[in-house]
Amino acid sequence: MENPEEVVASYLRKTRTGQIICIILFFIFVSIVVRLTGGALSIYAYLLFVPILAAAFVYGWTWALLTSTAASFIATFLLSPNGVSFNSDLLDDFFVRFAIMGLVGVEAGIMAQRLRRETKEKELSHTSLQVKLQEMASLRTIDRAIVQDVDVYSLFPEIIKMVVESLSADVGIICITDGKGFQVAASYGVPEEIRREMEGFTICGEANRFWTQPRLITCRRLEDKAFCDWPDFDRLRQKLHLSCGCAVPLKVGSHHFGSLSLFFRSPDALDEGVAEEAEIFAGQVAVAVRNNQLLEEMSSLTFDLVQSLAGVVDMRDAYTGGHSERVTKYALGIGEELGLS
Missing domain, CATH: 1.20.58 (Methane Monooxygenase Hydroxylase; Chain G, domain 1)
Known part of the structure; x- marks a missing residue:
C-alpha cells in the first residue's frame, strides 16, 4: 500500500x-x-x-x-x-x-x-513510438511482397519513402546491381530534375565501390572521389548539402542484388543505431527480392516443362490421330491457370 x-x-x-x-x-x-x-x-x-x-x-x-x-x-x-x-x-x-x-x-x-x-x-517517448509504428508499417509492406504474389519492384518507391521517414534521413536510394554496374530502382528526397537523370541508368566506374559492395559501407565525407565519379549524385550532394551516408547491401546468402542507401545533411545523424535499423529494412527487402526472383524462376521452369511435354506429344501426333493436339491444349490451359504467359 x-x-x-x-x-x-x-x-x-x-x-x-x-x-x-x-x-x-x-x-x-x-x-x-x-x-x-x-x-x-x-x-x-x-x-x-x-x-x-x-x-x-x-x-x-x-x-x-x-x-x-x-x-x-x-x-x-x-x-x-x-x-x-x-x-x-x-x-x-x-x-x-x-x-x-x-x-x-x-x-x-x-x-x-x-x-x-x-x-x-514524454516528447522523446512519443517520437520513438511514432518511429516504431512507421517501421512496423514499412516492414508490413515488405512482408506483403514476400508472402503474396506482389511485384516487389513496384513497391520500391513506397518502401524507400517509409525507410527514409522512419530513420529521419534526407535522401534514400535503392539500387539493383548485376555485378558490373547498377541501376537506380527507386529514390526519395531527390529533386525531380535529378531523379529523372539518375533512375534507370547503369553507372560504372569507381562509384561501384560504394553502390555495389556486398557489405555495409558508411561514409562520413561524401566528397570522396567514389561519389564524384557519378556526376548526377555529385550534383545531388551539392544541391542538398549532404554530408554523410551509408549503403546497406540487399543480400540473401550468396545472392547479392543491390543496395539500400541513406544520406543525411547533418554529419552527426549517421550512427550505429541508424545503420542497424537500415540493415533490418534491407534484409527484409532482400528476402522479398529473392522471393520474387524464385517465383519468376519457378514460373519459367514450369512453362518450359509444359512446352517440353507439348513438344514430345506433338512428335507422336502421327501415331495418335490428333490426340496430341488435345493434350497440347490441355497443357497450355494448365499454364494459363498458373498465370504463365
Missing part, C-alpha cells in the same frame, strides 16, 4: 493544481515569517515574486536566486512602509526576505527543471 504522504507529495509535484497550491503556500509562508520577524511587505513587494517565478521557470534556479537578491533589496530598501531608506537597521529584514524569496525561487526553478525534463522525456 502506498504511503499517503508520498501520494500527496507526488500530486503536488506533478499536477498543475498541486503546483499552484505550492505557490500559494509559499506566499502564505512568506507573509507569516515576515510578520513574525517584525518586518512588513507592501503590496508592491509581493509583486516582486512574479519576476522571481518567471526567472525560475524560464532560466532555472540560478537566475531565480539572482532575481531574489534584487527583489529582496528592492522590497527592503525601496518599498518599505517608511519609504526609500538605506538604513543599516533594515539589513535583518533584507536577509530574511532574501532567504524566503531565494527559497521560493530555487524551489520554483527545480520544479521547472523537473517539468521540462519530464516533458522532454
Whole structure:
C-alpha cells in the first residue's frame, strides 16, 4: 500500500493544481515569517515574486536566486512602509526576505527543471513510438511482397519513402546491381530534375565501390572521389548539402542484388543505431527480392516443362490421330491457370 504522504507529495509535484497550491503556500509562508520577524511587505513587494517565478521557470534556479537578491533589496530598501531608506537597521529584514524569496525561487526553478525534463522525456517517448509504428508499417509492406504474389519492384518507391521517414534521413536510394554496374530502382528526397537523370541508368566506374559492395559501407565525407565519379549524385550532394551516408547491401546468402542507401545533411545523424535499423529494412527487402526472383524462376521452369511435354506429344501426333493436339491444349490451359504467359 502506498504511503499517503508520498501520494500527496507526488500530486503536488506533478499536477498543475498541486503546483499552484505550492505557490500559494509559499506566499502564505512568506507573509507569516515576515510578520513574525517584525518586518512588513507592501503590496508592491509581493509583486516582486512574479519576476522571481518567471526567472525560475524560464532560466532555472540560478537566475531565480539572482532575481531574489534584487527583489529582496528592492522590497527592503525601496518599498518599505517608511519609504526609500538605506538604513543599516533594515539589513535583518533584507536577509530574511532574501532567504524566503531565494527559497521560493530555487524551489520554483527545480520544479521547472523537473517539468521540462519530464516533458522532454514524454516528447522523446512519443517520437520513438511514432518511429516504431512507421517501421512496423514499412516492414508490413515488405512482408506483403514476400508472402503474396506482389511485384516487389513496384513497391520500391513506397518502401524507400517509409525507410527514409522512419530513420529521419534526407535522401534514400535503392539500387539493383548485376555485378558490373547498377541501376537506380527507386529514390526519395531527390529533386525531380535529378531523379529523372539518375533512375534507370547503369553507372560504372569507381562509384561501384560504394553502390555495389556486398557489405555495409558508411561514409562520413561524401566528397570522396567514389561519389564524384557519378556526376548526377555529385550534383545531388551539392544541391542538398549532404554530408554523410551509408549503403546497406540487399543480400540473401550468396545472392547479392543491390543496395539500400541513406544520406543525411547533418554529419552527426549517421550512427550505429541508424545503420542497424537500415540493415533490418534491407534484409527484409532482400528476402522479398529473392522471393520474387524464385517465383519468376519457378514460373519459367514450369512453362518450359509444359512446352517440353507439348513438344514430345506433338512428335507422336502421327501415331495418335490428333490426340496430341488435345493434350497440347490441355497443357497450355494448365499454364494459363498458373498465370504463365
